[in-house]
Amino acid sequence: MTAEDYNDCVKLYADGLYRFMLKSTRQVEDARDLVQSSFEKLWEHRAEVDVAKSKSYLFTIGYHKMIDLSRKNSRLEFRETLPDKMADHQRNSTRLKEVLEKALNRLNERQRSLVLLKDYEGYSYEEIAEITGLNGTQVKVTLHRARIILKEWLVSVENVL
Amino acid sequence: MYFKEQAMDINRYNYESYFLSYLDRELSPADRQSVEKFISENTDLQKEFELLQQTIFSPSDLVFDGKESLLRKEEGRKVIPIYWMRMAAAIAVLILGSWFIISQITKSQVDHMIPVDKRTASATAVKRGSGTFKKDSANKIPANPSGGEAAAGKKPGSNQKATFHTVPKNVPEIREIQTSMVSEEGVAVQKSSTALELQSGGIKPAGDPKQIIVMPVATAPVLLIAASGTKDAFKKEKGDVKETDFQNENAISVIALNDKHKAISGFFKKLTERAPGDDNERKVRVSVFQFSY
Numbered sequence: 094m095t096a097e098d099y100n101d102c103v104k105l106y107a108d109g110l111y112r113f114m115l116k117s118t119r120q121v122e123d124a125r126d127l128v129q130s131s132f133e134k135l136w137e138h139r140a141e142v143d144v145a146k147s148k149s150y151l152f153t154i155g156y157h158k159m160i161d162l163s164r165k166n167s168r169l170e171f172r173e174t175l176p177d178k179m180a181d182h183q184r185n186s187t188r189l190k191e192v193l194e195k196a197l198n199r200l201n202e203r204q205r206s207l208v209l210l211k212d213y214e215g216y217s218y219e220e221i222a223e224i225t226g227l228n229g230t231q232v233k234v235t236l237h238r239a240r241i242i243l244k245e246w247l248v249s250v251e252n253v254l
Numbered sequence: 255m256y257f258k259e260q261a262m263d264i265n266r267y268n269y270e271s272y273f274l275s276y277l278d279r280e281l282s283p284a285d286r287q288s289v290e291k292f293i294s295e296n297t298d299l300q301k302e303f304e305l306l307q308q309t310i311f312s313p314s315d316l317v318f319d320g321k322e323s324l325l326r327k328e329e330g331r332k333v334i335p336i337y338w339m340r341m342a343a344a345i346a347v348l349i350l351g352s353w354f355i356i357s358q359i360t361k362s363q364v365d366h367m368i369p370v371d372k373r374t375a376s377a378t379a380v381k382r383g384s385g386t387f388k389k390d391s392a393n394k395i396p397a398n399p400s401g402g403e404a405a406a407g408k409k410p411g412s413n414q415k416a417t418f419h420t421v422p423k424n425v426p427e428i429r430e431i432q433t434s435m436v437s438e439e440g441v442a443v444q445k446s447s448t449a450l451e452l453q454s455g456g457i458k459p460a461g462d463p464k465q466i467i468v469m470p471v472a473t474a475p476v477l478l479i480a481a482s483g484t485k486d487a488f489k490k491e492k493g494d495v496k497e498t499d500f501q502n503e504n505a506i507s508v509i510a511l512n513d514k515h516k517a518i519s520g521f522f523k524k525l526t527e528r529a530p531g532d533d534n535e536r537k538v539r540v541s542v543f544q545f546s547y
Contacts, residue, residue, distance in 0.1 A: 096328035103324045125318070132324045189308060197311075212311035216453035218280055237274045243309035244302075253397060 094139040094147060105130060110155050110215055116197065116209050117159050125252060131155040131185050142224065151225045152214065163202055189247075196246040204239035211236060264292045269299060273306050 094102075110131060114124035114191065131154045135142065142150050196203055203225075210216045218232045225232070264272040271294060275281050276289045293303055 096326055100325050103321055107318040107321050107324060108316065110312045110318045111288070114314060116314075128318055131325065136326055190312070193309070193311065196309075208311065213313055218278070231520055233280075236278060237271060240274050240277070240309045241270075244305045247305060247308055 094142045094144050096139070098144045098147065099139050099234065102135065102151060106148050107132070107149055110151060112213055113152065113206075113209050114155060114159060116213070117206055118162070119198075123162060126252075127155055127158050147219060149216075149223060152210065152216075156210075156224050159206070160202070167183075172247055192247065192250050196243045199242060199246055200239050204221055204235055206240070207232060207236050208239050208243075264288050266296065266299075269296070270302075270306075273303050277306055277310055 095160045097228050107128060111124055111128045115121065115140045128216070133149055134154050135147070135151050138150075198207070200208065206225065207221055210221050216224065218229050218236070221227070221232045222234075227235070272281070272292070273291050276286060281289065293300055350533070
């Protein structure tokens, strides 16, 4: 991967990686730091990275950095209230989205990451398996459980409303 | 590549997994059609399908502000040539430094060799270019081997000290010579050493090595050492010859004559060089030659 390829990665994937990090950590600064450190690592290892796999490589780095940070800092317990900046971004979102965002907090770390990788980035089970180090069946089962938890949350909210 | 559902066809017991795989876009077109058909045939499950559909997050419009801070420029390409140039310069400095140190050490070692024997040195001085003996008035020997052969019939004098012939011009004056004899004619000679001391003045460096034929008055074959004056061979300092550089092989010509004044031809190799001397004294060089014929 050349410097030019790397800069293309920044332009193409920085937003997606940031979204993934922000949804995962719910901390703007942490998300920015994780994006920055992920791109730093990509730059350091650019000579070994195949351009075709650069996005997957980037998200793999990001995912593991996020997990490390999560394990290191217990403060990564997810807040019920969104940061102001996130709230701003979602001011125009529908009520369903708001409910779903909250539902995301009910998932464990692995479930949440897989849902985000699947829905935001459109990765296949196989690609998610590569990024997370899980196998395909684990990815599928984890994702299905996460969807069911989300569905139950939606049903419970609807019942309250 | 689709993630295959392992179970049998979709039914009311396994539909949830099919629904979720459908929503995750992990089913083949055929399986997707099966799911769609199943939903249309089982309307009571449509609500559940819609609920699961609502768990799918739509892409966000969040962006990373300040992407420019992540952009990089390739700096390595500019650095690499400078790095190699620095390496090359460092290697050049090391080589030059090593050469200088080695040359200094070699010079120092040469300067610490045996001093000249003054008594011997005074005994056999010969005037340059005279073609005659100073101490011994006997024979004249031509400078070249053929000339040596021409003079071979003449007997050397009875003096057992070395006899010198400085035949050609542009030859340094020789004050003293020590000769060590070597071998029988026709037998390979191992070595011999000779000390030369050069008198001051009279050196006219010539372009080509010149021969000085030195022959002891002896009956045995002898190795004769001579030096010539070339620009490289001598250094002048304040008009006096201070040193003779025998390191220049081209500046040395050696002729060995046997007792019949016949030149011994062969290959000669200088083994050692000069002896040190007090700065106030003339420099003397001792050369040891190895030769065979």
